[in-house]
Amino acid sequence: MPTKSSRQSSGLKILQADNLHKISWLAHGFSTRKGGFSQIYGEGALNLGFSKHDSRSSVERNRAAFLKELGANNKGRLWPLVTLRQVHSDLIHLVVSPPNPTLVGDGLITATPNLLLAIQTADCLPIILVDPKRRAVGVFHAGWRGTLRRIVEKGVGEMQRQFGTLAGDLKVAIGPGIHDCCCEVGPEVRDKFASQFSYAGELFHETKDSYPIHEKYPLPFLSARSPGHGDLPRRFFLDLVEANRRQLLAAGVSAKNIGAFPLCTSCRVDLLFSFRAEKGVTGRMMGAVGIRP
16 A cells, blocks of 8 residues: 655644645545644644534634645635535435535535535544546545445446546545554444455454453353353454455455555544544544645
């Protein structure tokens, strides 16, 4: 996978993928929690989502700073920012002008310049697709539910249908999200993936709970467990990045054109927002993409 670069000015830190950064007409980036105006999630947090904890004015200032940093403006006028009311679905919208009211779904595609398409995340994966030959782009929100519904695979199909995109031409950047070290799910989620994907067994690893006192003094506990409690609970961890990479490959995207950030949101709350690690009291990042005229 290609290496990644970061862009920073005025305290704002944005991550950009090298395989997309070289496309001259493209504006793109994945925000972090660094360099904003919000205080509720830590001093100077770049929260880009309207929430009950943060003030609307702070979020609007953060969004304006984010767009400026991406160069999403013409002669000082910021592009319209197109977002979604995200519902962990496979709903994808073609955008040709700023929608009103806000669209409901988890994917956006466009070939129209001067629009910034964005999805919000705090553990789920933000995924950007770019067709450099037809100057078309898409951005997708992929948590485990959206991944199960094959949203990024369907995104490739929608770009083919709307723009004539060839999957082999696409370049993809998978932004920071929760990784398999921390993405614990229930056995029912594993079973749902197993019913949909022949390779589901390769997307999960499992561990067993352990009790420190048992490990330190194992002998007294060898025959002391109550009936029906012979096995410690198993824990299942999903590799969301690999799950979405496999869908992209199945759709015809070249492996060399798929890049993924190695950053886990749950592990790196110093840099990124994580809904799980911060127990729901956290901000939102954005994965965003647009076309310069």
